Amino acid sequence: MKQAKEKIIKALGKIHAGLILLFLYLPIMVVVVFSFNTSKRNIVFQGFTLEWYGKIFENQRLLESFKNTIIVALTSTVITTVIGTIGAIGLYKYKFKGKGVVDALMYIPVVIPEIILGIALLSIFAIMKMPLGILTLIIAHVTFSIPFVVFTVRARLNGFDPSIEEAAMDLGAGRIRTFFEVTLPCIMPGVLAGAMLALTLSMDDVIISFFTTGPTSTTLPMQIYSMVRSGVSPDVNALSTLILVGTIAVVVITQGGLFSLIKTKITKKKI
Amino acid sequence: MKPMVEITNVNKYYGDNHVVKDVSFSIFDGEFLTMLGPSGCGKTTTLRMIAGFEEPTNGSILVGGENVSDKEPFERDVNTVFQSYALFPHKTIYDNIAFGLKMKKVKKEEIKERVTEMLSLVQLEGFEKRMPSQLSGGQKQRVAIARALINRPKVLLLDEPLGALDLKLRKQMQIELKRLQKKLGITFVYVTHDQEEALTMSDRIAVMNGGILEQLGTPDEIYEKPKSKFVADFIGESNVFEARVEEVQKGALSLRTETGTVTAKNDACVQNEIVYISVRPEKLQFSEKEVEGFHLTGVVKEHIYVGSFIRSIVVLQNGFEVKLNRLAGSDLPPVASVTNLYWEKEHAVVMHSRQHQIFSLIDNVDLGEHYETETAL
Numbered sequence: 001m002k003q004a005k006e007k008i009i010k011a012l013g014k015i016h017a018g019l020i021l022l023f024l025y026l027p028i029m030v031v032v033v034f035s036f037n038t039s040k041r042n043i044v045f046q047g048f049t050l051e052w053y054g055k056i057f058e059n060q061r062l063l064e065s066f067k068n069t070i071i072v073a074l075t076s077t078v079i080t081t082v083i084g085t086i087g088a089i090g091l092y093k094y095k096f097k098g099k100g101v102v103d104a105l106m107y108i109p110v111v112i113p114e115i116i117l118g119i120a121l122l123s124i125f126a127i128m129k130m131p132l133g134i135l136t137l138i139i140a141h142v143t144f145s146i147p148f149v150v151f152t153v154r155a156r157l158n159g160f161d162p163s164i165e166e167a168a169m170d171l172g173a174g175r176i177r178t179f180f181e182v183t184l185p186c187i188m189p190g191v192l193a194g195a196m197l198a199l200t201l202s203m204d205d206v207i208i209s210f211f212t213t214g215p216t217s218t219t220l221p222m223q224i225y226s227m228v229r230s231g232v233s234p235d236v237n238a239l240s241t242l243i244l245v246g247t248i249a250v251v252v253i254t255q256g257g258l259f260s261l262i263k264t265k266i267t268k269k270k271i
Numbered sequence: 272m273k274p275m276v277e278i279t280n281v282n283k284y285y286g287d288n289h290v291v292k293d294v295s296f297s298i299f300d301g302e303f304l305t306m307l308g309p310s311g312c313g314k315t316t317t318l319r320m321i322a323g324f325e326e327p328t329n330g331s332i333l334v335g336g337e338n339v340s341d342k343e344p345f346e347r348d349v350n351t352v353f354q355s356y357a358l359f360p361h362k363t364i365y366d367n368i369a370f371g372l373k374m375k376k377v378k379k380e381e382i383k384e385r386v387t388e389m390l391s392l393v394q395l396e397g398f399e400k401r402m403p404s405q406l407s408g409g410q411k412q413r414v415a416i417a418r419a420l421i422n423r424p425k426v427l428l429l430d431e432p433l434g435a436l437d438l439k440l441r442k443q444m445q446i447e448l449k450r451l452q453k454k455l456g457i458t459f460v461y462v463t464h465d466q467e468e469a470l471t472m473s474d475r476i477a478v479m480n481g482g483i484l485e486q487l488g489t490p491d492e493i494y495e496k497p498k499s500k501f502v503a504d505f506i507g508e509s510n511v512f513e514a515r516v517e518e519v520q521k522g523a524l525s526l527r528t529e530t531g532t533v534t535a536k537n538d539a540c541v542q543n544e545i546v547y548i549s550v551r552p553e554k555l556q557f558s559e560k561e562v563e564g565f566h567l568t569g570v571v572k573e574h575i576y577v578g579s580f581i582r583s584i585v586v587l588q589n590g591f592e593v594k595l596n597r598l599a600g601s602d603l604p605p606v607a608s609v610t611n612l613y614w615e616k617e618h619a620v621v622m623h624s625r626q627h628q629i630f631s632l633i634d635n636v637d638l639g640e641h642y643e644t645e646t647a648l
Contacts, residue, residue: 161355161357163353163354163355163357164357164358164359164360166322166324166344166351166353166357167351167353167357167358167359167418168359168370169323169324169343169344169345170322170323170324170344170345170349170350170351170419171345171350171370171371171374171418171419171422172345172371172374172375172422173345173370173374174343174345177374181359181370182359185359185361186359186360186361
């Protein structure tokens with residue numbers, strides 16, 4: 001009797017888990033499946049084709065926007081990571097008046113509705129008479145992703161023993177040498193995590209980009225958005241599938257790296 | 272002996288907090304000097320000022336005759352062993368030890384030679400490729416020592432280096448450190464709060480308390496002739512009485528404590544001066560009859576068998592508990608009986624309290640009244 005009950009509970013658990021996964025991945029599966037569909041409409045699967053993938057590479061505007069996205073994402077990530085890391089180190093190391101206020105101010109760009117930040121940035125650029133384009137886009141992306149880098153680097157710094165830096169200086173390393181030889185390698189996981197966050201935030205941002213971009217600097221998410229206004233076409237499906245594959249590849253590589261890092265740490269501790 | 276480190280009138284403030292108060296002393300070349308004191312006494316701050324991690328608010332620090340007060344840590348010929356080891360977690364043991372030489376741009380072949388030499392010195396041959404996280408606490412400590420010694424510093428600073436180790440390993444490392452120091456002849460400045468560690472390892476001990484250098488001397492001097500109540504209390508066990516000098520005779524003092532009269536050797540005391548008398552538990556003695564010069568009685572509270580000796584507790588009239596260590600097998604008064612206590616007058620150490628200056632400044636002070644309020648023993 002009891003065994004039967006347990007069996008039922010186990011089966012229910014499996015169904016539950018299955019439904020969750022289905023709920024999460026069914027929409028994505030639809031996109032992937034219909035990207036290979038010969039029909040233009042996402043209703044019935046009529047036959048297999050790679051035609052849409054070919055079409056992507058003929059679409060000049062799409063390619064242009066993809067290039068823009070990459071330029072903006074990479075540039076803003078590098079700038080953000082540098083500024084954010086320096087900021088985090090400064091906040092960690094030095095005590096000054098109003099530090100609490102600065103700490104609190106770091107959170108505001110994170111919780112503020114994106115649309116408000118977008119409008120605010122747009123008005124600033126208008127006041128400064130800056131023409132909207134790649135440059136304003138990069139500045140905007142740097143603005144909203146700095147706090148994320150500061151948070152991840154600070155989290156790493158909290159577990160950092162300051163006497164390690166002192167040891168390096170004690171052994172003859174100057175301040176700059178100490179930073180690159182000791183501090184940076186120690187906080188590197190935090191810096192990389194922050195950079196990854198900044199990169200993904202920049203790559204799929206629509207709202208803030210919408211306000212701060214110019215006519216020639218449309219990014220990929222915005223381009224896709226304009227393409228689906230007249231219905232989801234198979235070439236958008238194909239493009240989405242490609243982005244999906246790219247994202248999964250990045251996740252596998254970084255997570256794989258992270259996992260192996262954690263694994264070695266654990267095994268090392270055992271010794 | 273020429274001084275290797277000269278600390279002159281050094282003060283350190285953190286805001287309004289005065290943590291090192293006008294400290295002056297010299298450390299000789301090749302000496303093992305320990306700065307000893309409770310936490311917050313300023314010993315670590317003093318060490319960090321020698322290393323260059325903290326700047327003295329005023330005063331000067333000379334290393335090897337050169338004023339280093341405003342030099343950066345990386346410009347000083349001293350190296351530090353940290354309590355937390357502070358090994359570089361992302362570098363191998365080899366790279367950790369080689370770090371100092373790499374900074375000095377020493378040739379690779381020489382680095383290799385000297386790292387190998389260091390590894391054999393601290394008995395860690397074959398550990399070159401390991402990471403710090405793969406080592407035990409004792410091994411990490413040895414790497415930290417090797418890393419600090421490879422630059423051949425004039426002075427090695429050690430900030431409670433054995434604090435994180437268990438007792439057995441601690442004892443072993445104490446011996447090893449002492450051996451290393453003798454072998455290399457480098458000046459060691461060692462910080463600890465463990466008095467036993469200080470007594471066994473040091474050539475001289477600087478006892479610090481509340482930012483003040485209380486006493487500087489050999490372990491023997493510190494133990495046998497403490498100069499202040501704090502030192503007598505902190506180093507080993509002691510019974511400290513507060514007393515007023517009643518009579519100054521030739522070579523002897525008659526002193527009055529709250530609970531009776533005692534005698535001690537004269538040590539530049541003046542009449543009516545308030546002093547502290549420190550008597551080690553092993554120097555205190557029982558007597559059935561009153562001994563000349565002493566009128567000190569108490570009730571025996573208990574005898575505790577400790578092994579090689581018996582620890583007795585005697586309660587004086589004011590509730591103060593006196594500790595005595597007697598050899599096992601000696602005659603002891605029964606528990607709850609009243610007994611006389613005495614000591615050989617040369618076994619008591621008389622310490623000038625800082626109060627007598629106040630007394631001599633103010634005339635017509637009612638000594639008796641002041642005395643009672645001060646005697647809170």
